[in-house]
Amino acid sequence: MERALIILKPDAVQRGLIGPILTRIEQRGLKLQGLKLMQVDEALARRHYAEHEGKGFFGSLVDYITSAPVVVAVVGGKTGTVEMVRAMVGATNPAKAAPGTIRGDFGVEIGRNLIHASDSPESGERETAIFFQPAELITDWPRVSDPWIYE
Template sequence: MISKIATTTALRAGARTFTTRATSGARTPSRFPLAFGAAAAVGAASLYMLPSVQLEGTPTMAGELSTTSERSFIMIKPDGVSRQLVGKIIDRFESRGYKLVAIKSVVPSADLTRQHYADLANKPFFGELLKYLTCGTPVIAMVWEGKDVIRQGRNMVGATNPAAALPGTIRGDYAVTIGRNMIHASDSFESATKEIGLWFNKQELAQYMSSGWAMTMEDN
């Protein structure tokens, strides 16, 4: 009601000043300042009637950092697949409350492996790593979603060298040597964005609400 009264008053005031008839002995008043004032009054009153708008950042393949849409790339390597531990590893992420939004079995090409491990290309062990990932046994490429999933995913996986991985982590419980450390997890938001984009396209990333999502992810 207040908004309507203010808007009507402003429009009537504007209408009274928008005359084209000059008064005797005086200049024709400038209409632009008065018109601007009337429009500003209308605009200010209209703000009370506009719905609130939530602006979002630029979406990425890894969602939005530090929100429930954050995503991480997790890959079970050939030794994990060969030892039939895929179900147990998936269960750990599901039991933690994270949401599986993409999964596929892939035998990586040499080119895909080189792109994924580009930061290790100059390491002396890279040739053996390349041979290992492209051996013909598939890897299980996955995208998991949820608050803090990148950092917590790394914690769940454990140290790169299984000898230093704590009991209770995936590597600490299932792996022995660094050459067969079973699993890969994105180490940063930037890495997750790159890695998800290498292994999946946007159409492969499901968007859905899992049971109990709010009770798991929301803060009081």
């Protein structure tokens, strides 16, 4: 199994897009393993975005992700989950995101691009550990639709 962390950023929450975005993820066949509404504090934001520290946009990134509540989710599936999620999310710049992607359908500006998604299986595991304790995840629950999704 492979996991991806997804963050519905403050703009997605404020615009009432939690349901439509999570619906797309579930309809694709990905299984939710963890889900919570939370307020990200500065320390957590800095830890999550540590790879960008020192870059010109780091401060505004931290300020933005801490500005309002977010929804954090872990989704799992067979190998290829991260790639599938990234394809659903679309290009970082919504102006360049394909129609049918989350950012292509709902986004307008790069600084308000609605959603974060892990960019590799390794970052999926690292990011999941930042936002979720093991007891907060349900990783192996039976879903009656699984035989209709996976061979």
